[in-house]
Amino acid sequence: MSKQRSTKTKKKARPRPASSARKTATKAGKMIGAQALIEGLRREGVEVIFGYPGGSLLPIYDVLYDTEDVRHILVRHEQGAAHAADGYARASGKVGVCMATSGPGATNLVTGIATAHMDSVPIVAITGQVPTFAIGKDSFQEADITGITLPITKHNYLITDANEIPRTVKEAFHIARTGRPGPVLIDFPRDVQQADIDFQYPEAVDLPGYRPTLAGHTMMIKRAGELIDSAQRPLIYGGGGVNSSEAQTELVALAERADAPVTMTLMGKGGFPEDHDLYLGMPGMHGTAYSNYALHEADVIIAVGTRFDDRVTGKLDMFARNAKFIHVDIDPAEIGKNVVPLLPIVGDVKLVLAELNKRVSRAKHPDWRKRIDQWKQEYPMRWKGDGLKPQFVIQQIHEATKGNAVIVTEVGQNQMWAAQWYPCKRTRQFISSGGLGTMGYGLPAAIGAQVAMPKDVVWDIAGDGSIQMNIQEMATAVANKIPVKVAVLNNGYLGMVRQWQTLFFKNRLSHTDIQVGTPDLAKLAEAYGAVGMRVADESEVCPAIEKAMALKDRPCLIDFLIARDENVMPMVPAGGTVDDMLVD
Amino acid sequence: MKHTISVLVNNRPGVLARTAGLFARRGFNIDSLAVSTTQNPDVSRMTIVVEGPDAVLEQISKQLYKLMDVIKVLDHQDEAVVTRELALVKVAAEPALRGEIMQTVNIFRANIVDVSEHTFTIEVTGSAEKIDALITLLGKHGIREMMRTGRIVLSRGPRTA
Numbered sequence: 001m002s003k004q005r006s007t008k009t010k011k012k013a014r015p016r017p018a019s020s021a022r023k024t025a026t027k028a029g030k031m032i033g034a035q036a037l038i039e040g041l042r043r044e045g046v047e048v049i050f051g052y053p054g055g056s057l058l059p060i061y062d063v064l065y066d067t068e069d070v071r072h073i074l075v076r077h078e079q080g081a082a083h084a085a086d087g088y089a090r091a092s093g094k095v096g097v098c099m100a101t102s103g104p105g106a107t108n109l110v111t112g113i114a115t116a117h118m119d120s121v122p123i124v125a126i127t128g129q130v131p132t133f134a135i136g137k138d139s140f141q142e143a144d145i146t147g148i149t150l151p152i153t154k155h156n157y158l159i160t161d162a163n164e165i166p167r168t169v170k171e172a173f174h175i176a177r178t179g180r181p182g183p184v185l186i187d188f189p190r191d192v193q194q195a196d197i198d199f200q201y202p203e204a205v206d207l208p209g210y211r212p213t214l215a216g217h218t219m220m221i222k223r224a225g226e227l228i229d230s231a232q233r234p235l236i237y238g239g240g241g242v243n244s245s246e247a248q249t250e251l252v253a254l255a256e257r258a259d260a261p262v263t264m265t266l267m268g269k270g271g272f273p274e275d276h277d278l279y280l281g282m283p284g285m286h287g288t289a290y291s292n293y294a295l296h297e298a299d300v301i302i303a304v305g306t307r308f309d310d311r312v313t314g315k316l317d318m319f320a321r322n323a324k325f326i327h328v329d330i331d332p333a334e335i336g337k338n339v340v341p342l343l344p345i346v347g348d349v350k351l352v353l354a355e356l357n358k359r360v361s362r363a364k365h366p367d368w369r370k371r372i373d374q375w376k377q378e379y380p381m382r383w384k385g386d387g388l389k390p391q392f393v394i395q396q397i398h399e400a401t402k403g404n405a406v407i408v409t410e411v412g413q414n415q416m417w418a419a420q421w422y423p424c425k426r427t428r429q430f431i432s433s434g435g436l437g438t439m440g441y442g443l444p445a446a447i448g449a450q451v452a453m454p455k456d457v458v459w460d461i462a463g464d465g466s467i468q469m470n471i472q473e474m475a476t477a478v479a480n481k482i483p484v485k486v487a488v489l490n491n492g493y494l495g496m497v498r499q500w501q502t503l504f505f506k507n508r509l510s511h512t513d514i515q516v517g518t519p520d521l522a523k524l525a526e527a528y529g530a531v532g533m534r535v536a537d538e539s540e541v542c543p544a545i546e547k548a549m550a551l552k553d554r555p556c557l558i559d560f561l562i563a564r565d566e567n568v569m570p571m572v573p574a575g576g577t578v579d580d581m582l583v584d
Numbered sequence: 585m586k587h588t589i590s591v592l593v594n595n596r597p598g599v600l601a602r603t604a605g606l607f608a609r610r611g612f613n614i615d616s617l618a619v620s621t622t623q624n625p626d627v628s629r630m631t632i633v634v635e636g637p638d639a640v641l642e643q644i645s646k647q648l649y650k651l652m653d654v655i656k657v658l659d660h661q662d663e664a665v666v667t668r669e670l671a672l673v674k675v676a677a678e679p680a681l682r683g684e685i686m687q688t689v690n691i692f693r694a695n696i697v698d699v700s701e702h703t704f705t706i707e708v709t710g711s712a713e714k715i716d717a718l719i720t721l722l723g724k725h726g727i728r729e730m731m732r733t734g735r736i737v738l739s740r741g742p743r744t745a
Binding site: 146147150151154155158175207208209210331332333335336337340 | 606650
């Protein structure tokens with residue numbers, strides 16, 4: 001490789017072992033591209049990179065060798081890096097950063113980037129690329145990652161000129177964290193990493209095509225206030241935008257002023273305190289029966305930071321058909337995409353709600369609240385039957401953590417049970433792959449969340465299927481003394497698919513039984529150097545959780561052997577309506 | 585219904601792929617697409633003809649605005665515009681029929697830009713309807729080869745994007 005370097009690069013001295021003062025101080029002036037990248041990350045306040053090295057990243061990793069103030073966490077698979085950056089971002093509200101080499105390293109990031117894109121999570125993914133002169137020649141470990149990630153990034157860059165590095169890094173972070181947040185990828189050819197530049201970090205970005213609307217339209221907000229005041233059966237339906245805009249205070253104020261019950265989607269979970277008496281739980285496919293009935297009968301629905309996902313609406317033309325909609329979202333393209341609202345308000349949820357609260361009168365809706373209470377009594381959330389139940393396990397984790405843990409989930413039944421049975425209090429407390437539904441998300445995302453929130457207790461609620469999709473990240477947690485706790489709800493099935501086969505395909509369990517071949521997960525955890533436990537009986541649940549809670553310097557996995565055939569209930573079948581809801 | 589929109593974008597590599605890719609993945613059908621630079625070398629202009637109801641067009645416009653490189657989207661539905669398209673048509677032209685073809689070409693203010701022993705190549709500009717009409721008339725002689733540019737549009741009067 002060095003033979004192919006330009007003479008200009010050859011002359012450039014390798015970064016010398018620097019004094020500690022130089023390692024941490026921000027720098028300007030002459031440097032190579034790789035240093036410029038790290039300096040740019042420093043200027044953006046990046047504290048940690050989740051990454052995996054490779055040939056096309058060698059100059060950057062060489063700079064990282066001397067870098068102390070930007071921590072690098074070595075994952076064991078690039079997908080883990082993307083999910084960890086995502087979990088870090090969701091837990092902290094900061095931009096998560098992941099890094100992978102060209103070709104297979106970059107393509108391994110793809111699922112993680114798509115996950116972040118679907119759930120509007122701000123991450124910056126940095127990929128190595130073959131040298132500019134080798135691009136397009138099917139070079140070793142070459143992949144057109146900007147082309148591949150075009151539909152799953154908010155924006156992406158291929159840097160071909162080292163002088164573009166400062167501006168690109170500045171823009172990437174700006175785009176990732178502002179407006180509707182999302183992933184941005186920077187593809188970084190190896191020769192550009194080695195080229196000399198005179199580093200000057202821009203103070204501002206210049207993006208004429210990108211100016212997110214933050215403040216809502218005053219007249220629309222006024223009319224929304226009037227519509228809410230006129231409502232007899234108001235309902236708030238909140239989504240992930242409430243969390244990313246950190247608008248819990250404003251949302252509670254609105255709900256209390258308008259006496260409007262609140263349902264929060266999977267992505268919105270934690271955006272409204274679940275112990276509040278106006279809270280109805282989650283809407284949609286595995287939501288509470290009473291939130292679905294409330295959506296069906298409400299006359300005014302205030303949809304906040306949400307996108308009317310099919311898992312919430314079911315059959316779209318039957319969804320909440322008695323309601324007039326106010327739709328608040330920062331992304332104009334979400335408004336009218338699935339449901340056409342009477343009052344569209346484009347803006348940041350927090351800012352819009354603060355203004356809206358000034359326009360809403362204090363109201364009481366005793367009849368409406370009574371009706372909802374009747375549904376709550378008639379169709380309570382419940383579980384029954386013998387054996388070790390997943391709901392029981394999650395309730396015990398809730399109790400042991402006093403409801404304060406950061407809950408990360410995998411995808412499938414475990415995810416729905418976690419959402420149903422671990423009530424959250426605060427924004428950024430519940431972290432789950434909602435839009436893409438990425439199995440294997442939980443463990444690496446929990447690692448990212450724990451790195452972001454070292455003082456919090458982080459639990460990954462997992463299934464035996466999805467935990468095995470990124471189990472290798474146990475090594476990352478062990479090596480970095482990251483004390484995440486994994487609760488595997490092990491039923492020996494790909495449980496959610498099994499549930500659909502049982503309910504809709506005459507119980508023909510086609511390729512969903514994974515019991516044979518699944519290792520003893522507790523022993524597997526031990527093999528990684530983590531603590532592993534196996535629990536088969538209710539009486540062992542609490543002691544195991546207590547033991548896990550005591551661990552501060554290493555991860556832990558508890559393999560709960562749960563009742564195999566438990567279903568997630570209630571359930572509105574895909575494309576169905578409240579009338580199709582299965583209660584138990 | 586057909587809509588003609590103009591999209592002003594940064595003149596950078598990859599912008600065409602970003603824009604066209606968006607149409608494909610959101611399920612919007614492009615009828616035609618024409619791109620060129622503008623009076624400002626940093627800006628390219630695309631004229632895109634797309635089929636769909638008004639609600640779809642609004643969604644297209646909003647999705648386009650989400651692309652960093654899109655500066656402005658103009659819907660020309662409710663305004664006076666100048667619309668042109670260019671076609672090159674290679675048509676069979678045996679000596680006995682040449683007079684008739686030339687007459688047709690003259691009526692359409694089209695030009696014969698290449699002549700061979702058995703063919704004429706005709707250049708025609710105008711609205712899509714005019715070109716359709718000419719192609720229909722020439723069709724009976726036997727069209728050997730044909731290429732149409734996409735539609736290009738500017739607003740009438742002093743208005744600029």
